[in-house]
Amino acid sequence: MSTAVANSKNKLGTLEMVYVSMFAALMMIGANITSMVPFMVIGGVPITLQLFFAVLAGAFLGSRLGAISMAVYAFIGLVGAPVFARFSGGIGEILSPTFGFILSFILTAFITGLIIEKNKGIHIYISAALVGTIVSYLFGTNWMYAAYKLWFAAPEAFSYKVAWMWMAVPFVKDVPLAVLAGIFAHRMGKVIKKSRVAT
Structure with a gap:
């Protein structure tokens, strides 16, 4: 009986699948919303709205569904759909210096949602969003630095400090977002809570 209950909790309901799909789609839009503006790329890192939607996914859907929606987005891109920044995609993106940010979105959504699940005050929502943003930058920037140093051709005079300088803009x-x-x-x-009470 307990196994059946556990399995039912792990399965996604229809509304949950809709939410997961919606945020995966928002990530696809956010990834390329600035793709028509060449100067919105700094140090090989495109300026996108992905982090905004990753934080929003965790804050709105919670840790579990938020992380799942980001994982779905990453999976769609890795199987070849051009949904990453600058309409890129494919398994080869794993070697990209910016792939760490794709992975960080899963962690960002999870941590943001996890913090909010413990307290529903607006100050917690904002704090959780900022923590999620910092987590993404820590994970993504360190991945980028390692990628340039270990398997990607690093630009001249590239250093750990330069990597963080690139991310300053x-x-x-992303902080106000x-x-x-x-x-x-x-x-x-x-x-949503009021609408549920009303019905």
């Missing part, structure tokens, strides 16, 4: 953009994602998810959570 998108970080300035993280705050916005936290506020938006909190408000949407309250709206």
Whole structure:
């Protein structure tokens, strides 16, 4: 009996699958929303809205579904669909210096959702969004640095400091977006809760 209950909890319901699919689709849009602007690429790292949607997925869907939605997005890209930044995709993307950010989105959504599940106050939503953003930068930037040093051709004068300097510009953009994602998810959570009570 307990096994059956556990299995039912692990399965996704129809509404949950819709949410997972929706956020995977939002990631595809966010990855390429700035692809038509060449100067939005710094040090080989495109400026996108992916982190915003990854944080929003965790804040809105929770740790489990948020992480699943990001994993679905990563899987779709790895099997060949051009859903990563600059319409790239395929298993070869694993070797890309920026692939660490793709993986970080799964962790970001999970951690953001996990923090919020323990407290529903708006300050927790915002804090969780900022923590998720920092996690993404830590994981993604360190992956990028390792990739350039170990298996990718590093630019001249490339160093750990330079790697973080590259990320300064998108970080300035992602911090207020993280705050916005936290506020938006909190408000949407309250709206959904009220609608459920009304019905």
